Amino acid sequence: MRFIVKNNRLHPVYEKTAQSFILSNAPSIPQPQMNTQYPINEDLQTLLQGKQLLHDDLTHPYELIQEHYENGYLQYRKSIAFEKNKPVCRRCGNTNPSLFAQFPCARCQEEACTYCRNCLMMGRVSSCTPLLSWAGPIIPPETIDSPLQWDGQLSAGQKKASNEVTQAIMENKNFLVWAVCGAGKTEVLFAGINEAIRQGKRVCIATPRTDVVLELAPRFKKAFPTIPIAALYGGSEDRHLHAQLTIATTHQLFRFYQAFDSLIVDEVDAFPYSNDETLQYAVQQARKPTSSIIYLTATPSEQWQGECRIGKRAYVTIPARFHRSSLPVPGFTWCGNWEKAINKNVLPSSVKRWLKERIDADKQTLLFLPKISNMKKILPIVQTLHPKVAAVHAEDPARKEKVLSMRKKEILILLTTTILERGVTLPNIDVAVLGAENRIFTESALVQIAGRVGRKAEAPTGTITFFHYGKTRAMVRARKQIVNMNIEAKKKGLIDD
């Protein structure tokens, strides 16, 4: 699609002429005054408010979309802009030149139409693609008197965090909840969300993984049974459902624009820094100019920890688990050049002993390895010790089944890459990391892995061991973080042991 300017308004045209241009080359985009006499299409209003969509996302005729623009109810924005001759994706924030490419485009007839490869899965945006947003009045939300129907109990640590989250949401502030693995972060959100919805605010919980959306949605639907809740992930059916509470993968945030009064970002630490930038961009795009952001994490980055310490970042900690037992502290065991050993089909003796003890006691264990190749090498060796051994990694199609059979106790020892570092709760297991010195095991990854142990009140303890060929800073910091949380919890009287 190309545009021309007529009467200080954009008009779409399909021919390439001297006057017509593609949107990224427009010096500015005029926004017509709102015509209050114009009968708006309510369907379009519902779909577009708080969103940034493409023509392809809508089934409405282009003429109707154009009419809404001409009457001031719809905004066209550039999806790809050029800043200092470098492309920027205005939808996902991508500025990495290697994630842009060009093609001869049938829509604008340009030989080199630039498109963004970073958010391609959400529908391609290119130099000639307009982003569509609603510019008119929004449909006022229904106010519901206290939709929360949950009668569970909060621990003392949760209660404090819950109060502070509620306050941050009410005051439109940014706030960090630093809660140990197994503290019960979800319940901490209930009161704040309840208050927000009572006041007609729109809330979104964003999380990096689809699994978590699928796990959270039914829990929130149970706690808030009377309100519509949209669960958004790649391929979900709620795509166009306008709800006061939205639970979405962070990727889905790319479709939102100034939508939420409160945005709750789960597991901010889950992605390496490079992806973090587009995530931060998506969060900034999706929030309203006046709004609150609540970050949830078990392991804030070093930078954030520093900001907390010097008082630059408002935060609360939940240093203890819901079941009031202290966090298992990782033990370090040097195991020599383990990679060389397994290449000779030998397990380092300390690892072998550790596994044998678990086998003798019939205790289920998770063994983390840095690489898939290591895992393939070690699997047959461990299988000589016991028959019920399996291995999983990210590209394993039988991943879910294997975790399930672990749950059913059909597997005794499960070898895994970092794919199981978070989100998995298996009762009464011991955990070890082989090759903990590998740089894939960051501080946050190691804290998460240690957090797999002792999750359940029935079995609140267990061992976590880092087998290494040289201690790393990440290992030391991870242990320190866990020890500090235990000390803090003890001081505050949140643990009993």
Add this chain to the structure above:
Amino acid sequence: MTINCLICHAELLPLLGWSALFLKEKPRYLCDVCQAKWERINGHTCKRCDRPMSEEDGDTCFDCIRWEKDAVWADCLTRNHSIVEYNDFCKEVIARFKYRGDYILAYPIAEMMKGSLLTIEYDFLVAIPLSTERQYERGFNQSEAIITALGEQSLSVLTRIHTEKQSKKSRAERIHLPQVFQLVERAVIQEKSLVLIDDIYTTGSTLRNAAKLLIEAGAKKVSSLTIARG
């Protein structure tokens, strides 16, 4: 600037050694790990359509025997060449290329096809056209994109009438397709050898429809080259 794999974004490390120093380096688009996920078609295949088959089953596959028995279709398409099997990786790459519109993937795909193209004698390459509507929807024609990435130009002699998407049809519906192509230019193909370029050979009916039209219009020989044998 670092160069990254177009599929997994892993950094491509520069190749070192004498050959890298003295020989013109082949462009690299994919990392070794992703490159290894293509399953090249090697060994015995159907002499018509390149379907992998065992030697006991002869030199022509059952489907091609059926096509060639039918007087309407016999000898329209001399030969199809395919490079890789349509495995999960290939499926994903083609879906990303064609449906998601990641144009740049035409380059690693074309890179795989270059060797085969050298073995074919031809005068022109011809892209399988899209209808105007479909081309607007996708933004580009995947066959043309591959031809451009091969460093050649497509001869525009065909157009296509808008119909339902191929991938939404059953096999029976696809085999008995009505002619969806139209010829726009007759003179240039007289007595010429043409190669149709497309992404996948599935039932072969699209390619045969195009080939039939071209042969009837006076082309000497029509073969086809596709990345995958579905």
